Amino acid sequence: MKRWRGWLLWGMLFWLMASLWPMKAGVVYADQTEGAITFVSDEKIEGWATAPGSGNGQGNSIRYFMIRIQPKEQSGTAVSYRAEAVETPADRNGEKKYTFSLxxxxxxxxxxxxxxxxxxxxxxxxxxxxxxxxVYFSFPQTPYQYTRQSEASTAKLDFSLSFSQPEYAKPPNGNAEGRLDVTLIPQGAVSSPVRPPIDVVFVFDVSGSMTWEKLSSAKTALRSAVDYFKAHSHPNDRFALIPFSDSVRDIVPFGDQPNVAAQLEKIRTVGDSLTAGGGTNYSAALSLAQSYFNDPVRKKYVTVDEHFSLQ
Known part of the structure; x- marks a missing residue:
C-alpha cells in the first residue's frame, strides 16, 4: 500500500512538472509577429508575414509592405517600394497571414x-x-542579399572622317580649299534611370482670405502639379491633399486610390471642387502633413497654396 501511494505521489509530481514546462516545439503561437522573404529574382520579390489573431488595442492587421533595397556597402542609396498586403485564411490558432509580390x-x-x-x-x-x-515590425533580422548583373550603360560615341581629296595645297597668298566631313555615330544604350519614390503633400488654403482670384490661381497651380507628376511619377510615389481653413477638411490621404494615376486624379477632382471660407489654421494642416512622413528613406515635399514652395 505504501509503495502504491509512493508511485501515486511521484506520478502527480511528474504530471505537475510537465504541465508547467514550456512546450514550444511544433507549436505556432498566435501572439507573435513573423515574416520572411521567400523568393527574389530580377523580375520580382515575394514574401509573407504573420500577425497575432488578437489585437493589442493599436491594430493588428497588416495593410501593406515597404520593401527597402540598397546596394551593399553603399549608404544613402536605398530605394523603397510599396507592395499591398494580401490576406490569406487564418490558421487554427487565429493567426493572420499576409503575402506580397513586388x-x-x-x-x-x-x-x-x-x-x-x-x-x-x-x-x-x-x-x-x-x-x-x-511600422508594425520589420524583417528579416539580417537583410536578405541578392546578387544580380548590373544594367550598366553601354552608350558610346564613335565617329568617322571623310576627305574631299587626299591632299590640300595652299596656293601663294590664298587659302587651301576642300572639305572635311565628320560623322558622329551614337552606339549602345543607357538603362532608364530609377529614382527613389517620393512623398508629396499638397497643403491647400481654402480660408476666407483666399479671394476668388487667389483660389482660382491655386487651383490652376494644383492642376499643373498633378499633370507634371502624372507624367513623371514613380509607381510607388505617394501623394496627399490637405485643404484647410478653420480646420482640415476634404482630405485625400496617402493610399486613398489603388494607384498613383488614380490618386492624382482624385486630388485634382477634390481640388477643383474646393470653396473658400473660414479662418486660417496652418498649424493643424502642417501637423497632419508631418504625420504622413513615416518613411525615413523617402524624400519629402510639402507644397503650400498657390506658391507651391518646397520645404
Whole structure:
C-alpha cells in the first residue's frame, strides 16, 4: 500500500512538472509577429508575414509592405517600394497571414560595377484607429542579399572622317580649299534611370482670405502639379491633399486610390471642387502633413497654396 501511494505521489509530481514546462516545439503561437522573404529574382520579390489573431488595442492587421533595397556597402542609396498586403485564411490558432509580390522589372537601383549585391529588408505597416500609418515590425533580422548583373550603360560615341581629296595645297597668298566631313555615330544604350519614390503633400488654403482670384490661381497651380507628376511619377510615389481653413477638411490621404494615376486624379477632382471660407489654421494642416512622413528613406515635399514652395 505504501509503495502504491509512493508511485501515486511521484506520478502527480511528474504530471505537475510537465504541465508547467514550456512546450514550444511544433507549436505556432498566435501572439507573435513573423515574416520572411521567400523568393527574389530580377523580375520580382515575394514574401509573407504573420500577425497575432488578437489585437493589442493599436491594430493588428497588416495593410501593406515597404520593401527597402540598397546596394551593399553603399549608404544613402536605398530605394523603397510599396507592395499591398494580401490576406490569406487564418490558421487554427487565429493567426493572420499576409503575402506580397513586388514587380522589380526596371526598378532595381543603379550601382557601379557589372555585378551588384543588394540588401533587402521589409517593413510591415498597419493603420491605427486614428488613421495614422505605423511600422508594425520589420524583417528579416539580417537583410536578405541578392546578387544580380548590373544594367550598366553601354552608350558610346564613335565617329568617322571623310576627305574631299587626299591632299590640300595652299596656293601663294590664298587659302587651301576642300572639305572635311565628320560623322558622329551614337552606339549602345543607357538603362532608364530609377529614382527613389517620393512623398508629396499638397497643403491647400481654402480660408476666407483666399479671394476668388487667389483660389482660382491655386487651383490652376494644383492642376499643373498633378499633370507634371502624372507624367513623371514613380509607381510607388505617394501623394496627399490637405485643404484647410478653420480646420482640415476634404482630405485625400496617402493610399486613398489603388494607384498613383488614380490618386492624382482624385486630388485634382477634390481640388477643383474646393470653396473658400473660414479662418486660417496652418498649424493643424502642417501637423497632419508631418504625420504622413513615416518613411525615413523617402524624400519629402510639402507644397503650400498657390506658391507651391518646397520645404
Amino acid at each position: 514587380d522589380m522589372r526596371e526598378n532595381w537601383p543603379s550601382a557601379p560595377g557589372t555585378m551588384v549585391t543588394y540588401q533587402i529588408t521589409v517593413d510591415a505597416y498597419r493603420v491605427l484607429g486614428n488613421g495614422k500609418e505605423d
